[in-house]
Amino acid sequence: MELITTLINGLSLGGIYAMIALGYTMVYGIAKMLNFAHGDIIMVGGYTILVFLNLTGSPILATCFAIAFCVMLGVLVEKLAYKPLRGSSPLAVLITAIGVSYLLQSLAQILFGSASKMVNVGYLDSLSFGGITVQGYTVFTLACSIVVMICLTLFIKCTRLGKAMLAVSEDRGAAQLMGVNVNRIITITFVIGSALAALAGLCTLMKAPTISSTFGSMPGIKAFTAAVIGGIGSIPGAMLGGILLGVVESICNRVSSIAPYTDAIEFGILIVILLIRPTGFLGKKRREKV
Amino acid sequence: MAFLQVDHLKVNYGLIQAIKDVSFSVEQGEIVSLIGANGAGKTTIMHALCNLIPKQSGQICFDGQDITSLAAHKLVPMGIAQVPEGRRIFQELTVVENLQLGGYTRRDKKEIAETLDSVYQRFPILKQRAKQVAGTLSGGEQQMLAMSRALMSHPKLLLLDEPSMGLSPLYVSTIFDMIHQVNQEGTTILLVEQNAKKALAISNRAYVLEVGRIVKTGTGKDLLADDSIRQAYLGG
Ligand SMILES: Nc1ncnc2c1ncn2[C@@H]1O[C@H](COP(=O)(O)OP(=O)(O)OP(=O)(O)O)[C@@H](O)[C@H]1O
Ligand SMILES: [Mg+2]
Numbered sequence: 001m002e003l004i005t006t007l008i009n010g011l012s013l014g015g016i017y018a019m020i021a022l023g024y025t026m027v028y029g030i031a032k033m034l035n036f037a038h039g040d041i042i043m044v045g046g047y048t049i050l051v052f053l054n055l056t057g058s059p060i061l062a063t064c065f066a067i068a069f070c071v072m073l074g075v076l077v078e079k080l081a082y083k084p085l086r087g088s089s090p091l092a093v094l095i096t097a098i099g100v101s102y103l104l105q106s107l108a109q110i111l112f113g114s115a116s117k118m119v120n121v122g123y124l125d126s127l128s129f130g131g132i133t134v135q136g137y138t139v140f141t142l143a144c145s146i147v148v149m150i151c152l153t154l155f156i157k158c159t160r161l162g163k164a165m166l167a168v169s170e171d172r173g174a175a176q177l178m179g180v181n182v183n184r185i186i187t188i189t190f191v192i193g194s195a196l197a198a199l200a201g202l203c204t205l206m207k208a209p210t211i212s213s214t215f216g217s218m219p220g221i222k223a224f225t226a227a228v229i230g231g232i233g234s235i236p237g238a239m240l241g242g243i244l245l246g247v248v249e250s251i252c253n254r255v256s257s258i259a260p261y262t263d264a265i266e267f268g269i270l271i272v273i274l275l276i277r278p279t280g281f282l283g284k285k286r287r288e289k290v
Numbered sequence: 291m292a293f294l295q296v297d298h299l300k301v302n303y304g305l306i307q308a309i310k311d312v313s314f315s316v317e318q319g320e321i322v323s324l325i326g327a328n329g330a331g332k333t334t335i336m337h338a339l340c341n342l343i344p345k346q347s348g349q350i351c352f353d354g355q356d357i358t359s360l361a362a363h364k365l366v367p368m369g370i371a372q373v374p375e376g377r378r379i380f381q382e383l384t385v386v387e388n389l390q391l392g393g394y395t396r397r398d399k400k401e402i403a404e405t406l407d408s409v410y411q412r413f414p415i416l417k418q419r420a421k422q423v424a425g426t427l428s429g430g431e432q433q434m435l436a437m438s439r440a441l442m443s444h445p446k447l448l449l450l451d452e453p454s455m456g457l458s459p460l461y462v463s464t465i466f467d468m469i470h471q472v473n474q475e476g477t478t479i480l481l482v483e484q485n486a487k488k489a490l491a492i493s494n495r496a497y498v499l500e501v502g503r504i505v506k507t508g509t510g511k512d513l514l515a516d517d518s519i520r521q522a523y524l525g526g
Binding site (some may be wrong): 059160163164166167168171172173175176177178179181182284 | 296312337338342361362363364365366367370374376379380381382383387391392394395439440443
């Protein structure tokens with residue numbers, strides 16, 4: 001019973017990681033860049049929820065505003081900071097992304113101070129079935145991430161835009177020759193990634209209702225690890241990596257003798273997997289083309 | 291003005307001048323070949339035509355419009371399609387998804403279905419393999435797919451970069467038959483080929499490119515009979 005609860009908690013945590021990892025992996029696959037500011041979009045989402053919760057009192061409305069705001073911010077950051085650097089060295093783009101990350105954190109500190117703030121997004125009743133009790137937020141997060149993953153998979157597999165995204169990620173030049181507007185595809189990628197980050201922010205707040213300017217850092221790094229484990233650039237890879245990492249984390253935290261080393265174990269898994277399979281579980285070797 | 295008019299095209303890679311002042315034209319309905327040794331700059335010209343790489347200078351007009359600085363993706367709806375060097379089909383997508391991407395800029399579902407049917411009629415093997423991942427096709431089948439994918443946009447001008455590269459003689463003939471046929475159906479063709487003999491044989495006109503410059507031009511027939519061309523490109 002204990003094991004099943006732990007497993008469900010792990011899957012739920014993995015759902016959060018997967019939602020964030022999808023943002024990393026899609027941006028990497030399509031724009032060919034590591035968006036290190038992605039974790040901070042989660043933080044912005046969290047603060048937006050805080051602000052609109054105080055204004056409207058409705059967690060649902062606040063979440064909608066947070067998603068909208070994160071989407072706008074993500075697109076804006078891409079247009080202002082990353083797009084001008086398209087075609088320049090990956091290192092320049094990486095450093096810019098780190099710069100954006102610090103910028104967002106600093107802005108959050110200026111606006112909201114450096115102390116943690118409580119965000120009461122509401123409480124969902126825990127569920128019991130067959131002697132197993134799971135927290136309400138666990139079920140909510142799990143449901144949320146499953147819906148997100150199914151919708152995203154259908155979008156990629158079944159729509160014209162989804163296929164264009166796959167085409168751009170495999171061969172940008174050839175996709176342009178098909179008439180695919182790469183800039184538009186990149187914008188859509190940032191829209192999806194930022195919306196998922198906001199949703200991940202909500203789920204994280206339901207679990208632990210405090211926020212500070214580094215709110216998104218740890219989930220961001222964990223999800224990035226998950227994306228790399230699954231094979232960065234691969235959408236199913238991000239889902240797999242996220243869920244795997246969530247389950248490992250939840251099991252490690254359950255065993256008191258290894259709980260202090262949970263983070264080390266997770267990053268250790270990353271290193272071991274990269275040694276055995278440098279492209280991650282589902283990643284592929286890619287050739288760069290004009 | 292010609293259907294496709296390229297004037298004073300210059301392309302640099304860093305400090306290397308890959309294309310040094312190249313001008314040429316293609317009239318509507320023609321097959322025009324660009325021939326030249328490895329590294330002469332043929333692919334560079336093809337990439338520059340579709341704005342996949344930046345140009346140093348030059349002007350390109352197509353169908354009466356200046357397309358010099360038009361974004362690559364805007365050329366497809368205007369009627370330009372390219373089969374790039376090395377085919378570059380989407381290996382991880384299925385055959386039919388590749389073909390659908392070829393028709394990406396077209397909106398009329400019925401017309402797209404008709405074009406798809408005509409593609410399948412031309413190459414029934416593509417229909418058999420429709421649901422198969424394109425990376426599993428043989429080289430020859432991949433080339434058929436790449437050509438068919440380009441035709442899905444219903445181009446007025448088809449740019450072909452070494453369509454016969456790495457193919458067995460049988461497939462080479464299939465591809466050249468197809469080029470001829472597509473041209474007969476009204477599509478203008480600019481062809482880059484290593485197989486100069488076959489290319490000149492089906493071309494109305496050709497340009498000979500040497501290290502980034504056009505050194506000779508003439509009708510396909512004349513160039514086939516030209517001694518220096520025979521020696522340099524046709525194996526004596
Ligand atoms: N991305 C690049 N960076 C630097 N130099 C390049 C690049 N691409 C091509 N070149 C150089 O430009 C010149 C022309 O190359 P291009 O690929 O256009 O030749 P090509 O005529 O298509 O040759 P091939 O018959 O082998 O395909 C060559 O000297 C090549 O080395
Ligand atoms: Mg070439």
